Amino acid sequence: MSDDEFETLRMRADADRVLVELARPAQRNAINAAMVAELHAVCARIEAQPRILIVTGVGPDFAAGADIAELRERGRDDALAGINRTVFDRIAALPLPTIAAVEGNALGGGAELAYACDLRVAGVSARFGNPEPGLGILAAAGASYRLPALVGTSITKQVILGGRVLDSAAALSCGLVAEVVADGAALTAACALADRIAGQSPLALRLSKAVLDADVPHPLLDDIAQAVLFESSDKAERMTRFLDRSRK
Incomplete structure (x- = not known):
């Protein structure tokens, strides 16, 4: 799929990163089936050539939810297929760090896409929430297991059960976002x-992410990952440069 074949996304690929913009501004970037398919296509490119991913939205919102008109028509088999969940899980599993740049509303599926990224930065007017129970459904595209890991069970229940919407200040205070900036600057x-991340060793980043995302205590995994890195030429070159600088 070439860039001009995307209907719901804008994509720019550079040597060290891929920038994806959700591009349905008239629908507040609501995530529909076409966007899910195109996000899968982006993931396939990054899996083939690992790079940092940045996701943002066109217009005032990141993504104000999933496409409700489509959701209304989905039935049991669609739910069991995990249509949105599978692409968000795939984004979460990408080998190098992923960043969500959030302006305005990140609600429902939009919030779950942001949760699937490793890091989030937000404009001061950003809002995160999961209003799915008000529509008679579950926040089933990752919120139930990603949000507790990010902010804890209590705040997750406030958001999903209590209908709380986290503004940028609350999102920063609970660790959901790494930084809050002026609107338009996310x-x-x-x-x-991404510039800071790109200056680090790609292999070290990839193994660090794998270790951090492991489900159980993993001291042996850490040792094995470190053993791989100790044998890499990148490690030797970086440490040599560090020592050369420190001697000057």
Whole structure:
């Protein structure tokens, strides 16, 4: 799929990162089946050539939810297929760090897409919430297991059961976002964060992410990952440069 074949996304691929913009501004970037398919296509490219991913939205909102008109028509078999969940899980499993640059509303499926990213930066007017129970459904695309890991069970229950919407200040205080910036500056901040990440060893980043995302205590996994890195030429070159600088 070439870039001009995307209908719901804008994508720019550079040597070290891929920028994806959710591009349904008239629908507040609501996530529909076409967008899910195109996000899968983006994931396939990044899996084939690992790079940092930045996700943002076109217009004033990140994504104000899933497409309700589509959701209303979905039945049991669609739910069991995990249509939105599977692509968010795939984004979460990408080998290198992923960043959500959030402006405005990140609600429902939009919030779950942001939760699936490793890091989030937000404009001051950003809002995160999961109003799915008010529509008679479950927040089933990752909120039930990602949000507790990010902010704890109590705040997760406030959001999902109590209908609380987290503004940028609350999102920062509970650790959901790494940084709050002026409205309109979230993408710039995300790109600066990507610049810092890109300066690190790609292999070390990839193994660090795998270790951090492991489900159980993993001291042996840490040792094995470190053993791989100790044998890498990148490690030797980086440490040599560090020592050379420290001697000057």
